[in-house]
Structure formats: C-alpha cells, structure tokens
Amino acid sequence: xxxxxxxxxxxxxxxxxxxxxxxxxxxxxxxxxxxxxxxxxxxxxxxxxxxxxxxxxxxxxxxxxxxxxxxxxxxxxxxxxxxxxxxxxxxxxxxxxxxxxxxxxxxxxxxxxxxxxxxxxxxxxxxxxxxxxxxxxxxxxxxxxxxxxxxxxxxxxxxxxxxxxxxxxxxxxxxxxxxxxxxxxxxxxxxxxxxxxxxxxxxxxxxxxxxxxxxxxxxxxxxxxxxxxxxxxxxxxxxxxxxxxxxxxxxxxxxxxxxxxxxxxxxxxxxxxxxxxxxxxxxxxxxxxxxxxxxxxxxxxxxxxxxxxxxxxxxxxxxxxxxxxxxxxxxxxxxxxxxxxxxxxxxxxxxxxxxxxxxxxxxxxxxxxxxxxxxxxxxxxxxxxxxxxxxxxxxxxxxxxxxxxxxxxxxxxxxxxxxxxxxxxxxxxxxxxxxxxxxxxxxxxxxxxxxxxxxxxxxxxxxxxxxxxxxxxxxxxxxxxxxxxxxxxxxxxxxxxxxxxxxxxxxxxxxxxxxxxxxxxxxxxxxxxxxxxxxxxxxxxxxxxxxxxxxxxxxxxxxxxxxxxxxxxxxxxxxxxxxxxxxxxxxxxxxxxxxxxxxxxxxxxxxxxxxxxxxxxxxxxxxxxxxxxxxxxxxxxxxxxxxxxxxxxxxxxxxxxxxxxxxxxxxxxxxxxxxxxxxxxxxxxxxx
Amino acid sequence: xxxxxxxxxxxxxxxxxxxxxxxxxxxxxxxxxxxxxxxxxxxxxxxxxxxxxxxxxxxxxxxxxxxxxxxxxxxxxxxxxxxxxxxxxxxxxxxxxxxxxxxxxxxxxxxxxxxxxxxxxxxxxxxxxxxxxxxxxxxxxxxxxxxxxxxxxxxxxxxxxxxxxxxxxxxxxxxxxx
Numbered sequence: 001x002x003x004x005x006x007x008x009x010x011x012x013x014x015x016x017x018x019x020x021x022x023x024x025x026x027x028x029x030x031x032x033x034x035x036x037x038x039x040x041x042x043x044x045x046x047x048x049x050x051x052x053x054x055x056x057x058x059x060x061x062x063x064x065x066x067x068x069x070x071x072x073x074x075x076x077x078x079x080x081x082x083x084x085x086x087x088x089x090x091x092x093x094x095x096x097x098x099x100x101x102x103x104x105x106x107x108x109x110x111x112x113x114x115x116x117x118x119x120x121x122x123x124x125x126x127x128x129x130x131x132x133x134x135x136x137x138x139x140x141x142x143x144x145x146x147x148x149x150x151x152x153x154x155x156x157x158x159x160x161x162x163x164x165x166x167x168x169x170x171x172x173x174x175x176x177x178x179x180x181x182x183x184x185x186x187x188x189x190x191x192x193x194x195x196x197x198x199x200x201x202x203x204x205x206x207x208x209x210x211x212x213x214x215x216x217x218x219x220x221x222x223x224x225x226x227x228x229x230x231x232x233x234x235x236x237x238x239x240x241x242x243x244x245x246x247x248x249x250x251x252x253x254x255x256x257x258x259x260x261x262x263x264x265x266x267x268x269x270x271x272x273x274x275x276x277x278x279x280x281x282x283x284x285x286x287x288x289x290x291x292x293x294x295x296x297x298x299x300x301x302x303x304x305x306x307x308x309x310x311x312x313x314x315x316x317x318x319x320x321x322x323x324x325x326x327x328x329x330x331x332x333x334x335x336x337x338x339x340x341x342x343x344x345x346x347x348x349x350x351x352x353x354x355x356x357x358x359x360x361x362x363x364x365x366x367x368x369x370x371x372x373x374x375x376x377x378x379x380x381x382x383x384x385x386x387x388x389x390x391x392x393x394x395x396x397x398x399x400x401x402x403x404x405x406x407x408x409x410x411x412x413x414x415x416x417x418x419x420x421x422x423x424x425x426x427x428x429x430x431x432x433x434x435x436x437x438x439x440x441x442x443x444x445x446x447x448x449x450x451x452x453x454x455x456x457x458x459x460x461x462x463x464x465x466x467x468x469x470x471x472x473x474x475x476x477x478x479x480x481x482x483x484x485x486x487x488x489x490x491x492x493x494x495x496x497x498x499x500x501x502x503x504x505x506x507x508x509x510x511x512x513x514x515x516x517x518x519x520x521x522x523x524x525x526x527x528x529x530x531x532x533x534x535x536x537x538x539x540x541x542x543x544x545x546x547x548x549x550x551x552x553x554x555x556x557x558x559x560x561x562x563x564x565x566x567x568x569x570x571x572x573x574x575x576x577x578x579x580x581x582x583x584x585x586x587x588x589x590x591x592x593x594x595x596x597x598x599x600x601x602x603x604x605x606x607x608x609x610x611x612x613x614x615x616x617x618x619x620x621x622x623x624x625x626x627x628x629x630x631x632x633x634x635x636x637x638x639x640x641x642x643x644x645x646x647x648x649x650x651x652x653x654x655x656x657x658x659x660x661x662x663x664x665x666x667x668x669x670x671x672x673x674x675x676x677x678x679x680x681x682x683x684x685x686x687x688x
Numbered sequence: 689x690x691x692x693x694x695x696x697x698x699x700x701x702x703x704x705x706x707x708x709x710x711x712x713x714x715x716x717x718x719x720x721x722x723x724x725x726x727x728x729x730x731x732x733x734x735x736x737x738x739x740x741x742x743x744x745x746x747x748x749x750x751x752x753x754x755x756x757x758x759x760x761x762x763x764x765x766x767x768x769x770x771x772x773x774x775x776x777x778x779x780x781x782x783x784x785x786x787x788x789x790x791x792x793x794x795x796x797x798x799x800x801x802x803x804x805x806x807x808x809x810x811x812x813x814x815x816x817x818x819x820x821x822x823x824x825x826x827x828x829x830x831x832x833x834x835x836x837x838x839x840x841x842x843x844x845x846x847x848x849x850x851x852x853x854x855x856x857x858x859x860x861x862x863x864x865x866x
Contacts, residue, residue, distance in 0.1 A: 172753030177762045188747075188754035189740050196755070590754055593741035597707055598700040615748050623711055630704055639697050646707070648744060 014079040023075050027051075030058050030070040038083050041092060041121050043209045044158035045071045046529050048516060049167055052159050056095050057121065061085045093125050101132035103210075104153035110211040111149075115527065117209035118156060139184065145193035146379055147200040147216055147372035152184050155212035161185060161204035168516060170491035171314070173198045185212075188590065197317050197589035199490065201310035201514045202372030202523025215372050215524065218393045219403055225364045225393070226269040233364045234344070235265055236336045236423070238276040240370040240434030240519040241397045243541035247534070248401050248526050249411045254537030256545050259416025261368075261400075266417060268407045274423035276367065277430030279336040280442070281554035282563070283307065284429060286329045286580050287439075288446040288554075289571035295482070295508060300324050302485070302500070302507040305439050307331045309377035310514035312584065314490050319497055320586040320616060320653035325510075328581040332433065333374055334383050336423070337365050337390030338579045343567050347422065366393045368400045370434065370522030373514070382582050396524025425559040428546030435542045436488040436518030437464035437471060440511040444475055444484070445553045451477050459552045465543065467517050467535055470496070486511045488518055586651040589614070595646040597626070598639070607642045607682050610660040614649035617656035622646075624671050625657055632678045641686060706734045710742060711749075719750050724760055728767060736772040773809050773816035775854055780831040782822030789843075790830040794819060796844035797832075800851050814858050815851075 011022050014032065021036040028051065033040050043055035053072040060070045063080035067087060082088070099118060107113055139152040159176065162185060166172040173196045177186050187196040205213045225231050237258070246257040262273050291303050306312055306327040315322055330338065341363060349357045367374060371394075377383065378391040395403070404411055418424070429445055432438030441464040448456045463473035464486055471486040485507045487493050493512045499505040515521045520538040521528055528534040551557055568576045595613070611617075611626050626646060633642050650658045655667035659674075661681045669677055713730045717723035727746065732738055738761050747754040761767045779785075779794045794817070801815050809816040825831050828840035832847060839850060 166753070172755055175753070175755035175759035177759055179763050179765075186755075188744070188758040197753075590744060593744055595707060595739075595741045595745060597703050613745060613748065615751075618749055627708070639700055646741075646745070648741075648748070 012075075012077040014075055014077060014081065016081045017083055026075055028071050029060065029062075029068075029073040029075045029079070029081065032075045033060070033070060033081065033083060040070055040083060041124070042071065043117055043121075043156060044160055046160050046163070046207050047532065048529065049160065049163040049207070052163065055156070055158050057092055059088045059091050061088055067091065089125075092121075093127055096122050096125055096127050097130050098132065099156050100127065100130045102135040102137065103156065104136050104151070110154070111214045111217065112154075112208075112211035116211060135181075137184075142186075142192045143216065144195075145198060145200065145216070146376040147202055148193055148198070148205055149214050149216050150186070150193055151212055151214070152186070153212075154210045155185055156210055157183055157185065158209060159185070160207040160209065161213050164203045164207045168203050168489050168491060169199060169201055169310075169314075169514060170494045171197055171199060174204060191591070195591040199310040199313045199317075199514065200373035200376040201490070203515065204523075205372065206523040206525075206527060207529050215396055215398060216375065217399060218375070218395055219399050219406070222366055222393050222395060222403070223406075225366070231362050231364050232271045232348070232358050233269070233366060234272045234274065234340055235270040235366045235368060236274050236276045236279070236333070236340075237261060237265075238333070238367065238369045238371070238434065238519065239280065239431050239438075239542065240522060240525065240538070241368050241400070242545070243434070243520065243538045244370065244397055244525045244528075245401060246411075251412065252537070253534050254539070254541030256541050257411075258545075259418070260411055260414060262419055263414045263417040264404045264407075264409045264411055265368075265400075267409045267414070268403055270366070272420045274336070274340075275419055275426050275430075276332050276336055276369075277426030277433065278423040278557070278559065279332040279339065280307075280430035280433040281427050281557045281560050282335050282339070282580065283329050283332045283433075284439075284442045284446050284554035285560060285564070285571045286576060287327050288443050288450060290327055290329065291443060291447055291509060292451060293572070295480075302510045303327055305443075305509075305511045306582075307433065307439055308513045308519075309371070309373040311490065311493065311512045313373070313376070313587065314493070314514070316584055316587040317589050318494075318615070322497060322500075323584045323586070323654065326584055328583065330383070330580055330582050331374075331377065332430075333367050333369065333394075334377065334390055334582070335580050336367070337378070337383065338385065339563075340365050340423070341385065341388075341390055342579060343563070344423065361388070364393070365391045366395060367391055368395050368397065370397050370519045370525045371515075372396060372523045374524075397522075398524055398526060401526070422559050422562070425557060426549075427551035427554050427557045428549035429552060429554045430557075431545045431549065432542050434519045435465070435539050436513050437466070437486045437511065438518065438542065439513075440464050440484050440486050440509060442554060443509070444482070446555050447482075448475070448477050449553065449555065451480075456553075460543075460546075465539070467532070467539065469516070482509065483507045484509045484511070488513045488521075489516055490514050586649070586653045588649040588651055590648060593648060597630070597644045597646060598642070606640075607685065608660075608662055609642055609644045609682070610647045610650075611644070612648070612650050612656060612658040613646045614653065614656075616653035617649075617658055620657045621671055622657040625659065625669060625674050628671060628674050629678060632675065633682075636683060636686075638682070638686060642682060709734050710745065714746060714749055721750065721752055724750070724752075724757065725764070728757075728761060732767060737768040737770055740769070771809055771813055771816075773814050774858065775815045775834055777815060777817045778820045778823070778833040779817065780821075780823045780825070780829070780833070781819040782826065782829075784822075784826035785830040788829040790819075792844050793830055793832065793842050793847050796847050797851065800848050814855075 011024050013020050013022050016033050016036045023032040026032045030040050040058045042058045044052045051071050053069045058070045059067050061082045062068050137153055142150040162174045165174050173187050174185055177184050205215050225233050242256050242258040243254050246255045247253055265273050294300050294303055304326045306329055345363055375394045378394050383390045429442035441461045445456055469489050469492045474481050474483045487496050517535040521535050611622050613622050652658045652667055657669050659666045659669040710731055713727055717727050743757045744754045747757040779790055781790050797817050801810050823831055830842050832839045832842045
C-alpha cells in the first residue's frame with residue numbers, strides 16, 4: 001500500500017472563493033480556508049481544543065449544503081465554498097450585534113481592550129449600530145482568586161474556558177450553568193474561583209475572546225512601590241518573557257528582547273534588574289543534587305520537578321500520595337525571593353555607611369513572569385519569612401507590556417541595556433527553563449557531569465525538545481540508564497500519574513509544566529492559541545539563547561559558584577535547605593459543604609464525628625467507615641449522643657481515611673481499626 | 689420528652705437511609721458518566737431536591753467535576769436545587785390555562801400559604817408551589833396538579849378549599865406522629 005495513504009495524507013482539492021485549495025488531513029474546513037490565506041472569523045474555535053460550533057461566526061456557503069459552520073464541516077474533495085457572501089456577512093454582523101446587545105460595553109476601560117476578539121470583529125465587520133435594546137446582565141464580578149478575575153457581564157458563552165479547563169488541565173472548574181437566556185459560565189454552585197480546585201494556570205484567560213476572564217492586575221501596586229523614593233525595587237525577569245514580549249511591539253515572534261526589556265524596566269524606574277535564569281541555575285544545582293541522592297538510594301523516584309506552581313497545586317489537591325516524589329526545591333522565582341532578601345541585601349549594604357544602608361522592609365521584589373499561577377505562588381504561607389513575602393509582587397508579561405506603554409517607553413527604538421550584577425549572569429541551561437523539556441535537559445547536563453566527572457559529549461539533548469505534550473528519553477550516565485518523561489498540560493500529567501500508579505510506566509525523573517509548550521505558552525504571555533507557529537518560534541528563541549550563551553551548564557555559572565562559596569556552602573547544605581527548599585501539603589478541592597447524617601439538636605452535649613468522603617478517603621473505604629460507625633452507634637443506643645457527618649477533605653489524604661472525633665484527628669482509620677477507635681474515643685465517654 | 693427523642697431518632701435514621709441510598713444508586717449505575725441524569729433523578733426522588741453537598745459527593749465518587757454535575761442539574765428544569773415541600777403544587781400556566789385565569793389561582797395559593805415573593809416552599813417544608821408550561825389538559829383549564837392529582841377548572845376560591853383540606857390532613861399527620 002502507498003505510504004501516503006497509510007498516513008492518511010492524500011492531497012485532495014476543493015474550491016474556496018473560486019480558487020483551488022489543496023488539503024490532506026486538516027481536521028475541518030475552517031483550517032483549509034485559513035491555509036488558503038483567508039481569515040475566517042471565530043470566537044469559539046481554538047485549534048488545540050475540541051470543536052464546539054457555538055459562535056456561528058465561521059459560517060460559509062457550500063454548494064449543495066447551504067450555510068454551514070466551517071469549523072464543524074469535514075473538508076471533501078470538490079467542495080465549492082464561498083466565505084464572504086451576502087448571506088454569511090449578514091449572519092456574522094447580526095451575531096455580533098446580538099452579542100453586543102447583551103454585552104457590558106465598558107470597552108474603553110476594559111482590561112482586554114484592543115486584545116478583545118469581540119471588539120476586533122465588530123470593527124472589522126463594520127458594526128456601527130446595535131439595533132437591539134441592551135440585555136446586559138449585571139452579575140457580580142468574581143475576583144477573590146489571586147490570579148484570575150471572572151466578569152460574567154462580558155461573557156459571550158463561547159465555552160473556550162470550559163473546554164480549556166477540562167481538556168488542557170483536566171480540572172473542569174468551570175461549566176455552563178442554567179439554560180437559554182439564563183445560561184452563564186461559572187464554577188460549581190456559583191462559588192468563587194477561589195473556593196474550587198482552580199490551579200491558577202490561567203489558560204481560561206488565555207483562550208477567552210473577551211474580558212470575561214482576565215488576569216488579576218498588580219500594576220498599580222507595583223507603580224506605588226516604584227514611585228516611593230524609600231523603596232528599593234528589585235525586579236527579576238523569567239526566561240520565557242524575553243522571547244514573547246517583542247511580539248506585541250511588532251517584532252518577530254520568538255525574538256530575544258532581553259536587552260530591550262532591561263532598558264525599558266530601567267526607564268520605568270526599577271532600581272535593580274536581574275534574571276530569574278540565575279536562580280534557575282541555582283534550582284538546577286539543588287535539584288540535580290537532590291536527584292543524584294534519590295537515584296543512588298532508589299528513593300522517592302521518579303523525582304517530579306517543582307518549578308510549575310499550577311502543577312504543584314494540582315498534585316497537592318489531587319494526588320497527595322505523589323507529594324513525596326515532588327522535588328523539595330522552591331521554584332526559581334521563590335529561590336530568587338529568598339536569596340534576594342537574605343543575600344542580596346547584605347551585598348547591597350557591603351561597605352556602605354550606616355545612613356545609606358537599605359533596610360529589609362524597604363526592599364521590594366517584583367517578578368515578571370509568563371505565568372498567572374506565580375501570583376498565587378508568591379502568596380503561599382510557605383514562602384513567607386517573618387510574615388513578609390519573599391516575592392512581593394508578580395506581574396505577567398502582558399502586565400509588563402502595559403506598564404511599558406503606560407510609561408510611554410518606545411520599546412522598539414530604545415537602546416538595549418545590560419542586566420545588573422550579581423544576579424544577572426546565567427547559563428543557557430537557565431534560559432531553556434522557559435520551554436517544556438528545558439528543566440529536565442538542564443538538570444541532566446549537571447547530573448551527568450556531577451556523577452561521571454566527565455564533560456557531557458552532546459550538550460543539546462534534543463529528545464527533550466519540541467511541542468509534543470509527552471516526550472520520553474533515556475540517557476546513559478556511566479553504567480546507569482536514566483529514564484525521563486517530560487509532559488506539558490495537566491491532563492497529560494494526570495494520565496502519566498495513573499500509568500505510574502498502575503505500574504505501567506517507570507521513570508527516574510518527570511518534568512511537568514501545566515501550560516501547553518511550557519512557560520513559553522503561559523497564560524501571562526501575549527496570546528498564542530491561534531497559531532501553533534507562535535509557540536514554535538518562541539521555543540526556537542529560547543534554544544537559540546542557549547546556543548549564543550558561552551555557558552551551557554548551571555554548575556559552570558561563575559556567579560553560582562561564588563554564591564555557594566560565599567553563602568550557601570554546597571548544594572543541599574543546611575543553609576541551602578533553609579533558603580531554597582520547601583514542603584508540600586494536601587489541599588482541599590472544594591470549600592463549604594458537610595453532609596449531616598444525624599440531627600442531634602444544637603446545644604445538646606454530643607460527640608461530633610466527621611468522616612472524610614473526599615476522593616482519596618472514599619477510595620480507601622470511608623463510606624464503609626460511616627456504615628460501621630452508624631451500626632456501632634445504633635447497637636450502643638448512642639444515637640442521641642453522637643452527631644455523625646460526612647465532610648470533604650481534611651487535607652491529610654495520603655494518610656486517609658481520616659476521621660475527626662470532637663476535633664481530634666484520627667488518621668488511617670481503616671475498617672478493621674474503627675471498632676477500637678469507637679470504643680476508645682466514643683463509647684468510653686458514655687459507659688460511666 | 690421520650691416522644692421528642694423518638695421523633696429525632698427517626699430523622700437521624702431517615703438521613704442515614706437517604707445517604708445510603710445515594711451510594712446504592714450510583715453503584716447501580718456503575719459510576720458511569722453517561723448515567724448522570726438518571727442518577728440525579730433517583731437521588732432527587734430520595735431528597736425531593738438536589739442538595740449541594742450530595743451533588744459534590746456524587747461528583748467525587750464518580751470522578752467528574754462538581755461543576756459538570758451542577759451544570760447538568762441547572763440545565764434541566766426537572767431538577768430542583770431548593771428543598772421541595774411534601775405537597776408539590778404545580779399551577780399550569782400554558783396558553784389555555786393562562787387566558788382562563790391561572791395567575792389569580794397562583795396568587796391565591798401563594799397568599800394562602802403565606803409565601804412572599806421569591807419564596808416557593810413553605811418554611812415547614814409542607815408545600816412548594818411552581819408554575820409549569822402546558823400539562824396537556826387544556827380542556828380542563830385552569831389546571832392545578834398536587835402530588836400527581838389533577839384538579840380541573842380551579843378558581844381562587846376553590847383552591848383555598850383544596851389547600852385547607854390538605855393543611856388539615858398534614859396537621860393530623862403530625863398529630864399522629866406525636
């Protein structure tokens with residue numbers, strides 16, 4: 001058989017607006033038309049998500065088939081398609097008009113203004129008048145989530161966020177609620193996005209065509225710090241920011257604009273400008289040595305990378321039994337914060353007279369990140385020292401771009417500038433952190449040389465690269481075979497965890513990034529969902545930066561060597577542990593509900609028993625515990641003395657099933673133990 | 689005192705029996721997502737509505753997101769997220785019933801049960817009232833259905849008598865329990 005047929009890649013032809021267009025395995029007509037260079041408008045179609053066909057903007061006229069949505073039609077040979085006919089134009093215009101009638105048209109002050117598909121298409125289609133009375137819904141804005149703001153008055157019900165949350169991350173926090181004119185997209189039971197299992201990845205904001213889901217802005221708070229003469233504002237720039245910021249200013253996709261960013265930030269008024277790649281190098285030093293230790297002992301393998309805060313939160317909420325596999329290293333952002341507030345401040349104050357010394361409370365750490373989850377990460381209790389945050393504010397790439405515009409800096413035409421020292425020197429290994437596979441590659445370079453004591457022959461580990469959601473590789477280090485898996489998107493991570501759990505997959509190291517393609521496709525970046533090529537170019541930009549960097553390995557970074565000599569002794573030393581490592585805990589997935597199984601009157605003197613029926617405890621048989629307890633209570637005639645309730649998650653999932661008796665937590669309360677627990681903790685009280 | 693304790697105990701058993709039933713229902717449908725509507729219908733049969741915590745529980749044990757369950761429960765008008773009364777009063781407000789005066793009947797019911805605007809279930813959970821679209825008995829308009837019993841050609845005066853009778857009966861029921 002012909003190889004082409006086997007790959008389902010036979011070239012066929014159809015006609016778009018009178019011109020022949022060839023197609024092979026495009027998944028729908030819309031893709032074929034776009035290939036022909038004609039832009040089909042759409043709100044709901046996202047190439048990486050399932051096809052929904054809701055917005056009716058991509059309608060075309062097909063001979064013999066009439067009006068069809070091109071995103072849901074399979075291309076067929078000989079099809080005669082017309083994109084812009086009187087009918088299709090009328091339908092599109094009417095659709096936009098109807099959407100605008102029920103839309104909150106605060107466009108001038110909307111955060112998504114000029115990045116809004118609705119605004120853009122209204123302009124392109126020449127909608128100058130909305131003939132229908134306004135049906136704008138005034139629903140409250142949900143802004144308690146640290147990273148994401150949900151504004152239902154701007155939602156056009158395209159469902160892109162619902163699909164992104166479910167399909168990319170496997171979380172499914174958002175859903176369509178109610179029906180018809182009452183339909184709204186919201187979390188379960190109308191709760192806030194802070195009360196459900198949102199990982200803060202922000203992909204919902206990245207795919208949202210309007211301002212209905214947007215990034216929570218910290219711009220004003222950062223301006224306040226910059227304009228305060230007492231404060232010394234230190235900024236760190238994450239690897240993936242440099243290869244995406246330029247796009248917005250008309251520079252080519254993937255161009256490395258670190259020099260321009262540095263100059264712009266300095267113009268804005270940041271006092272010191274450093275690079276997160278430096279602490280990425282530091283992360284590699286710690287993580288590689290942690291890996292070597294675990295690898296030698298065969299303990300807690302595979303080692304999971306811990307740089308991605310959405311992944312960490314996902315694991316804390318859903319797979320507590322895997323928390324021991326997670327590297328204890330803080331993420332580069334948090335390492336920067338703790339090192340800056342401890343070491344940098346002392347270096348700043350070195351040889352300075354007392355009146356010029358910077359006080360600890362006057363140093364402000366700001367990060368520029370491609371990521372919305374980093375905003376939540378810097379608020380974690382674990383990342384506070386003496387009640388102050390290690391990283392004070394996180395701005396996304398998009399917010400940085402807005403600040404540059406607010407400050408009136410002509411980004412394209414300023415002279416590039418150098419970073420400050422000492423945290424401005426980094427290796428190429430630190431830069432590739434911004435791409436899926438980069439962390440694993442950087443760690444392997446250092447692990448290889450540390451274990452063997454020899455130089456690695458091939459610095460570039462190409463198997464780790466590319467936009468695929470799952471990559472596997474194995475590398476020979478001396479006589480050992482090290483097996484590595486690299487995944488991006490949390491739904492893919494979930495599938496991998498299930499395979500590991502079932503013993504179907506065996507790895508020594510697993511790198512996970514929540515966003516498609518890694519941080520370069522982060523939700524804080526300028527939008528990249530429309531064209532796969534944008535991510536490819538950004539990725540190339542990162543690996544090129546590695547090539548052009550004279551240092552390729554974190555352990556060769558002279559500033560890192562100096563940092564260990566002067567302050568941190570050696571990787572995994574006591575002081576390094578204190579500053580650079582963290583711990584994890586189980587986290588509740590949803591707030592606010594308890595199933596009351598008895599109704600002993602309020603105020604009565606009773607024993608309160610709560611049994612966890614969260615996912616993990618349920619799987620370990622907590623329902624059986626409830627049945628057993630109910631039976632025991634009945635047998636001993638204690639129905640009026642014991643109040644039994646089923647609750648969700650006490651955040652001790654790995655030691656479940658959990659039972660709380662009068663505030664006392666009892667872990668591993670398995671069925672065979674429960675009778676003993678009952679006699680001990682409940683029956684004994686009433687037997688006098 | 690003894691009677692009160694006994695009554696309380698019955699409430700406890702009732703709650704435990706229902707929760708036990710939820711588990712049986714989900715198990716019967718083999719935890720399969722495609723059976724979610726059937727599961728919710730049967731669970732609602734037990735509770736007379738879908739309590740939030742029970743929906744979360746169902747989502748948890750079926751490995752789907754609570755948001756999806758909530759989405760399904762709010763899509764179909766057959767599901768109620770608010771507790772329903774022992775007597776479910778349905779007032780038909782289809783075209784025929786509407787022109788024959790279903791709204792004055794509805795108003796009379798709400799007045800009689802002392803239900804304020806936005807309230808559809810009495811505080812003692814004895815009655816709940818809702819309007820429905822065409823029950824297909826237009827010749828009998830206006831129609832009121834109470835727990836599957838059809839009352840035809842109802843007037844505001846007639847509905848008060850019907851409710852009085854039911855109120856009497858439910859009062860007796862309570863006395864019998866005491």
